[in-house]
Amino acid sequence: MNIKSQKDFFSGLMFMGVGVAFAWGASGYTLGDGARMGPGYFPLALGVLLAFLGSIITFKALVVETVDGDKIGKLAxxxxxxxxxxxxxxxxxxxxxxxxxxxxxxxxxxxxxxxxxxxxxxxxxxxxxxxxxxxxxxxxxxxxxxxxxxxxxxxxxxxxxx
Structure with missing residues (x-):
């Protein structure tokens, strides 16, 4: 499968990586439940949401055609x-x-x-x-x-x- 937008592809991978790291870090804390949230509840929810958004962005980068492939420029x-x-x-x-x-x-x-x-x-x-x-x-x-x-x-x- 070809990468149709490099910017979106690598951004999506970054979001997934950060999301997984947050979720993994939150697993060391007490989660609690919706009524009594523990210290790990919000970071876990945020990590899962970030990883999910990253997967959508990465999928879009593989499916949606772009004009020039949205090449990544040099690092600033x-x-x-x-x-x-x-x-x-x-x-x-x-x-x-x-x-x-x-x-x-x-x-x-x-x-x-x-x-x-x-x-x-x-x-x-x-x-x-x-x-x-x-x-x-x-x-x-x-x-x-x-x-x-x-x-x-x-x-x-x-x-x-x-």
């Missing part, structure tokens, strides 16, 4: 690098890096760093819009996670509060 290394780096830096800001003695920098600084690093993934960088976006994200994240949900993780650097 710069955006991939900056987006992954931004997420790693954000994780280090929230949890710190005990191996090297870095205390948590907190949610606010983490969001600013995440926004500034990720904004370098694009073709152009404009300081003012990035600063506005970072401020809005920090404010809304603080309100959502700290004030409304009352989650317990550092908001400000541990150097200031300890």
């Amino acid at each position: 290394w710069k955006p991939l690098f900056f987006i992954i780096l931004a997420n790693l830096v954000f994780g280090a800001c929230i949890g710190g890096l005990p191996l090297i003695g870095l205390k948590p920098l907190g949610l606010i600084i983490g969001i600013y760093l995440l926004t500034f690093i990720a904004s370098n993934a694009g073709e152009e960088f404009a300081l003012k819009p990035v600063l506005i976006l970072a401020t809005l994200l920090a404010l809304l994240s603080y309100l959502a996670f700290i004030v409304l949900l009352k989650l317990q993780f550092p908001v400000w650097p541990a150097y200031f509060t300890a």
Whole structure:
């Protein structure tokens, strides 16, 4: 069977892989039932749904004819690098890096760093819009996670509060 759309085919495989990984990871937790959901219920349902959608996309890529075969272009290394780096830096800001003695920098600084690093993934960088976006994200994240949900993780650097 010929692949009629490379983009859809490999996207579908990726969705199936991530879905199976989620479902497999959820199997280690208590599932519960519909009335009393355990911690593994939602990741399992999400994983199954993602794998199902991936199988539909993959099937479509094998059946539906496309004009040029939807060839996959070259890999965009710069955006991939900056987006992954931004997420790693954000994780280090929230949890710190005990191996090297870095205390948590907190949610606010983490969001600013995440926004500034990720904004370098694009073709152009404009300081003012990035600063506005970072401020809005920090404010809304603080309100959502700290004030409304009352989650317990550092908001400000541990150097200031300890």
